[in-house]
Amino acid sequence: MNRFDKIKIIAPISAISGYEANPHFEATSKGGEILRYKFNYNRPSLHVIVTPAEFKVSIEFSGKILGEKYPHLISAETISECIDRINSLGLFSLNPQRIIDEGVVGQCDVTVDIDNIDSERLSHFILSHISSPKWTVETYRGGIVIRKTVKTSKYQRRLTVYNKEAEMQKQSNLDFLCELENSQEVVDYFKDKTRLELNLNSMQAIRDALNIESPSVQSVLNASNNPIREAIVSAVKMSTEEKEVKTLRDFERCAVLEKFGYDIPKIREAISRFYDNRNSVNKTIAVYRDLAQTLRPADYGWLYNLLDQAA
Numbered sequence: 116m117n118r119f120d121k122i123k124i125i126a127p128i129s130a131i132s133g134y135e136a137n138p139h140f141e142a143t144s145k146g147g148e149i150l151r152y153k154f155n156y157n158r159p160s161l162h163v164i165v166t167p168a169e170f171k172v173s174i175e176f177s178g179k180i181l182g183e184k185y186p187h188l189i190s191a192e193t194i195s196e197c198i199d200r201i202n203s204l205g206l207f208s209l210n211p212q213r214i215i216d217e218g219v220v221g222q223c224d225v226t227v228d229i230d231n232i233d234s235e236r237l238s239h240f241i242l243s244h245i246s247s248p249k250w251t252v253e254t255y256r257g258g259i260v261i262r263k264t265v266k267t268s269k270y271q272r273r274l275t276v277y278n279k280e281a282e283m284q285k286q287s288n289l290d291f292l293c294e295l296e297n298s299q300e301v302v303d304y305f306k307d308k309t310r311l312e313l314n315l316n317s318m319q320a321i322r323d324a325l326n327i328e329s330p331s332v333q334s335v336l337n338a339s340n341n342p343i344r345e346a347i348v349s350a351v352k353m354s355t356e357e358k359e360v361k362t363l364r365d366f367e368r369c370a371v372l373e374k375f376g377y378d379i380p381k382i383r384e385a386i387s388r389f390y391d392n393r394n395s396v397n398k399t400i401a402v403y404r405d406l407a408q409t410l411r412p413a414d415y416g417w418l419y420n421l422l423d424q425a426a
Contacts, residue, residue, distance in 0.1 A: 117325070117338055118188035120226040120312060121160075123175040124332055126218035131172045133207040134165050140207075154207070158291060161201060173221065174209065176201065183297045186304045188226055191336035218332040220321055225313040225342050228279055232309050232421055237276060240418065242378045244351035245404065248397050252380050257281060258309075261350050269319035274346045279310035313343050344422040352404070368406055377407050 134140050140152040140163075152165040159179035165172045178188040180200050187193050198211040238259045242252055251262050258277030265271055282288065283305050292298040315321045318330040324342035327334045360366050375381045383400050390396045 116190060116192075117225050117336075117340075117342070118190045118227065119178070119223050120188055121175070121177045121222075121224040122189050122220060122335075123173060123222040124214055124218040125171055125173045125221050126214045128165060128167065128170045128172050130210045130213035130218070131163070131165060131174075131207060132210075134163075137207060140165070156204070156206075158287075158294075161204075163207070174201075174214070175222070178226075179291055183295045183301065185291075185301060186228070194332070194336060215332050219318065220330045220332060220335045221318060222314075222316050223321060223335065225315065225324070227311050227343060228305070228308040229311065229421065231307050237309075237418075237421065239377060241276075241347070241351055242376075242380065244407070245379055248400075250350045261346070263350070268317045269323070271316065271320065272324075272346050272350075273314040273316075274343065274350070275310070275312045275314070277310055277312075279308040280305045282310070311343050313346055315342075341422070347418075347422060365406060368403055372403065372407055379404055379407065 134152045134154070137152075137154075140154045142152050143150045149167060151167075152163075154161075154163040156162070159182075160175075160177040161180065162175040163172065176189075176197065179185050180197050181187060181189075181193060182200065184193070184196070189197055194215060195211050198209050198214060202209055241259060241261060245252055245261075249263055249265060251264050253260050253262075255275055255277055258275065261272075261274045261276075263270065263272040283292070283302065292301060295301060313324065315324050321330045321335060322328065324340070324345070325335060325338035326340040327338050360369055371382060375385065379400060382403055383396060386399060387396050390399070
């Protein structure tokens with residue numbers, strides 16, 4: 116069962132009440148007709164948009180709505196409690212059953228927190244094994260972000276790997292912790308945790324990543340597919356043979372790889388100035404990438420064990 120740190124649900128307008136003439140909602144109108152009602156709440160993150168003409172309401176919230184149960188995240192087991200906690204704010208009313216039975220998911224962040232993994236080794240592996248120019252890697256919060264940079268949104272992917280324990284020390288998270296009675300328990304839970312977070316920004320991306328026919332709330336929350344594992348496996352190339360350096364040119368390339376710590380994006384940045392066009396850079400980088408992938412023993416058991424934990 117997947118868990119989510121953030122989710123956006125689109126439901127029938129009948130799933131919400133108490134938004135009209137509500138000072139907490141900002142109304143936008145045109146020609147005397149109200150186009151939408153908008154509600155924003157920052158701690159915990161909660162955003163609601165009601166569009167009367169479309170008979171829809173979109174509700175976007177994070178796992179922090181669970182308060183002291185934040186480590187449990189949003190799941191099939193906690194979705195009802197998430198909605199109950201939103202209702203407990205007393206600002207408007209949501210119908211949990213309508214949302215769960217009739218809602219669809221428009222966006223979500225599939226999330227897993229893993230204990231005591233070598234995040235530096237994982238980051239280094241991904242940096243040196245990215246499979247094609249369609250995938251890019253950048254540093255983020257002491258970790259990395261892997262992006263599939265294609266134009267069509269339904270094929271885009273964004274996977275973030277970072278130290279969650281350190282991230283909980285950001286001021287916004289410290290403010291959140293101050294509101295909890297069991298703040299130390301939450302802090303202790305995230306000790307030595309590495310978070311993997313896959314951002315899916317369209318219904319098609321959700322269907323594809325979770326291998327489901329419909330992005331209904333029920334289907335998304337009960338999906339058994341492991342999209343984080345699939346994202347990493349599709350982003351990297353794993354060679355099964357170790358290559359011996361036999362030429363002076365490969366020896367020189369090895370020196371470059373070692374100088375940049377097998378960080379292919381940094382090598383690309385460093386050598387781009389020597390080329391007139393992107394295709395030439397890509398061809399050279401492909402050689403470095405293939406060499407990096409075959410210089411070391413092809414033992415990926417540690418990686419598969421780690422990815423199994425992301426289920």
